[in-house]
Amino acid sequence: MPSPLTHDRPARILVVDDDRTFILVVRKALEKADFIVTTCSSGEEALEVFSDCEPDLVLLDIQLPGIDGTEVCRELRRRMDDMSLPILLVTAGGDREAISRGYEAGATDFLAKPIDFELFAHRAHYLVKASRAMSELRYNRASLATAQRIARLGSYTYEVETRRMQWSNEIYSIFGIDAEGEETSRERFEAFVHPDDRGRVQQALDEVDRREKNFAIEHRLLLSSGDVRHVRHHAENIDDGRGHRIVTGVVQDTTDHARAMDQIRYLANFDGLTGLTNRRQFKSRLVDTLRHASNGDNLVAIMMVDVDRFRVINETLGHTAGDQILQVVADRVTGLVRNSDSVSRLEQSDFEPEIARIGGDEFTLLLPRIAHPTDAGRVAQRILESIPEPIDVDGQRVTLRASVGISIYPLDDVDAETLLRHADRAMKHAKGHGGNSFQYYTESLNETSLRRLQLESRLRDAVRNERLHLNYQPKVDLETGEVRGMEALLRWIDPELGFVSPDEFIPLAEEIGLISEIGRWVIAEACSQNKAWQDAGLRSVPVAVNVSSRQFRDSDLYHDVTEALATTGLDPRHLEIEVTESAMVDDERSTTDLLSRFRELGIRVALDDFGTGFSSLSYLRRLPLDTLKVDRAFVMDLPGDNDAEGIVGAIITMAHVLGLRVIAEGVETEEQRTFLRDISCDEMQGYLFSKPVSSEDFAAFLEPASS
Numbered sequence: 001m002p003s004p005l006t007h008d009r010p011a012r013i014l015v016v017d018d019d020r021t022f023i024l025v026v027r028k029a030l031e032k033a034d035f036i037v038t039t040c041s042s043g044e045e046a047l048e049v050f051s052d053c054e055p056d057l058v059l060l061d062i063q064l065p066g067i068d069g070t071e072v073c074r075e076l077r078r079r080m081d082d083m084s085l086p087i088l089l090v091t092a093g094g095d096r097e098a099i100s101r102g103y104e105a106g107a108t109d110f111l112a113k114p115i116d117f118e119l120f121a122h123r124a125h126y127l128v129k130a131s132r133a134m135s136e137l138r139y140n141r142a143s144l145a146t147a148q149r150i151a152r153l154g155s156y157t158y159e160v161e162t163r164r165m166q167w168s169n170e171i172y173s174i175f176g177i178d179a180e181g182e183e184t185s186r187e188r189f190e191a192f193v194h195p196d197d198r199g200r201v202q203q204a205l206d207e208v209d210r211r212e213k214n215f216a217i218e219h220r221l222l223l224s225s226g227d228v229r230h231v232r233h234h235a236e237n238i239d240d241g242r243g244h245r246i247v248t249g250v251v252q253d254t255t256d257h258a259r260a261m262d263q264i265r266y267l268a269n270f271d272g273l274t275g276l277t278n279r280r281q282f283k284s285r286l287v288d289t290l291r292h293a294s295n296g297d298n299l300v301a302i303m304m305v306d307v308d309r310f311r312v313i314n315e316t317l318g319h320t321a322g323d324q325i326l327q328v329v330a331d332r333v334t335g336l337v338r339n340s341d342s343v344s345r346l347e348q349s350d351f352e353p354e355i356a357r358i359g360g361d362e363f364t365l366l367l368p369r370i371a372h373p374t375d376a377g378r379v380a381q382r383i384l385e386s387i388p389e390p391i392d393v394d395g396q397r398v399t400l401r402a403s404v405g406i407s408i409y410p411l412d413d414v415d416a417e418t419l420l421r422h423a424d425r426a427m428k429h430a431k432g433h434g435g436n437s438f439q440y441y442t443e444s445l446n447e448t449s450l451r452r453l454q455l456e457s458r459l460r461d462a463v464r465n466e467r468l469h470l471n472y473q474p475k476v477d478l479e480t481g482e483v484r485g486m487e488a489l490l491r492w493i494d495p496e497l498g499f500v501s502p503d504e505f506i507p508l509a510e511e512i513g514l515i516s517e518i519g520r521w522v523i524a525e526a527c528s529q530n531k532a533w534q535d536a537g538l539r540s541v542p543v544a545v546n547v548s549s550r551q552f553r554d555s556d557l558y559h560d561v562t563e564a565l566a567t568t569g570l571d572p573r574h575l576e577i578e579v580t581e582s583a584m585v586d587d588e589r590s591t592t593d594l595l596s597r598f599r600e601l602g603i604r605v606a607l608d609d610f611g612t613g614f615s616s617l618s619y620l621r622r623l624p625l626d627t628l629k630v631d632r633a634f635v636m637d638l639p640g641d642n643d644a645e646g647i648v649g650a651i652i653t654m655a656h657v658l659g660l661r662v663i664a665e666g667v668e669t670e671e672q673r674t675f676l677r678d679i680s681c682d683e684m685q686g687y688l689f690s691k692p693v694s695s696e697d698f699a700a701f702l703e704p705a706s707s
């Protein structure tokens, strides 16, 4: 049977008859009617020419010498897989038995001689047309099925009322099951939908059932093999033409497509060698980050990391080794940045640092949220420390160095492209200075940052090795000149840096999270020293310790204090806590509660540095306080400065109204003392009486009055 692709050619007829005259007449008549005619005089010959001739119709005499027409017909049908080729058997008489055998052998119809050829030509045209239409339909069906198989496109229909479904072969194949014995219902269908998507699909199908809306969604399937497949799923509610509502749907398996898309996305955004983000993705992340940062007050650091003399390594060891080395570098930088406590402390989950490889040996880093430029320097420092770890490549030991450039948003610029350029400039600058170092784009940051980094590492060292100690400064009664108290003040003398002021290292300790540990030690040490003096028979005078606002937030201050009291056996009335107003800012309520609990134990509470902070009257009223310390900034200008005199006078009056004692800080001159005493200040603390001194020296202030 000719394929539908040849259907526009003239129709061919194969005529098989041993009657020469008949053949002549048939040929003439049919050729006149535009058929192409092939003739044979025996069944054997017919079978031989059949495939070459590709007839559209066969006219076959039933009585032939040798194989008869019925047998030829049977053989032709056997050779073809479809019934659409018309085979007409020609009989001389009305032999009924021969006719029924002929049908059984696959004949399409019978013609009785004599034949009216004009009429037959019409009939033949019609038969060819019908058979061609049939084979075209078959062909289309087959190619549709093939297309659906290739596209992994299955279809189903179900009646809304019964929910009984019909699935196309491809649906079974997508579900990975055999069509055999499968009960096909909507429920059964839904069972193949991934449990996480099932609710959504059910809801969509329900809406189609109710004719609310058709859908086109994407969801997953979970097959019994455990495989997860992605499908695109369309369904519509239609009328079957006889008043029944039918839902018909198409399910296309897009898993491979989705995988390909993932792959494409990956290739577009990631570096194939290291798996890190590539330049493109980094840029877009940077732009996003900067847009976010413009609403906040945090800084963003952009860092450029470049392996020193990488080209030489690449050329001497070869590119494969070079690639291996870059992978190691990528792993080190990633591990460090992702695990570094200094980074993770600063970063919240949606502020993850980003690391990219943007060129041969160039890596960039984005720290989306830092508090201080030094945070970036600290990360750079760690990178520089981690890179020189020797790497083994092909039995060779390679030791690398790197240079890092840093630019900071918004200090250096606000534009992504410019910040990247600045970081690059800074990196080249670091390289120009011999490499193995980091540089900020802004020159001034290099020094401050270096100092801070140095301080930080020395301070950690000092805490670890217990190299901090306390000095004590007396608080003196302005009326009697008696020592009424003392303030414990931290001292740090570093073997390398020398004396470092608490004004410099306390804020740093707060920032790097060391203050809780330091504060705990200060409280314990001050309590223990005070108790030791008492045990040595010296006068009992309370000790005040400074407590940073961070300690209220980050540590269990109540526990630290009560434990120190319990361990040393110090009477709580001999402990005073100095807080600043900043402790109130974070959470006034819980701070107030905690201070009240301290006071219930008998511990005294002083408000330090009054006048420099918010100096809010309402704090004074609400806070559970015993003492107010007037900041040195006001005392300095006494007497003589009208403003300072007025302010200090007002503070003292107000404090006394609230039942608080007042201590003036930083009293350095006799005039200041006289003035303060005259306006009824209670105590003073300052160089006039004594600087903060060591515990050994302080003992002299505590000699019993009688001696």
Ligand code: C2E
Binding pocket: 473, 488, 489, 490, 501, 502, 503, 506, 519, 522, 545, 546, 547, 548, 578, 608, 609, 632, 665, 666, 667, 668, 685, 686, 687, 688, 692
């Ligand atoms: P502060 O609590 O206001 O301590 C008083 C500061 O004034 C001390 O400085 C003290 O040495 C200084 N001072 C006292 N009298 C005079 C004077 O007559 N003239 C001058 N110019 N200064 C005087 P220091 O010891 O340098 O401490 C500075 C700050 O560091 C303290 O201010 C306090 O806020 C903080 N600090 C000190 N030790 C600790 C501590 O153990 N824990 C905490 N959290 N902070 C502490």
Ligand code: MG
Binding pocket: 487, 546, 578, 608
């Ligand atoms: Mg103080």
Ligand code: MG
Binding pocket: 608, 609, 629, 631, 665
């Ligand atoms: Mg103070």
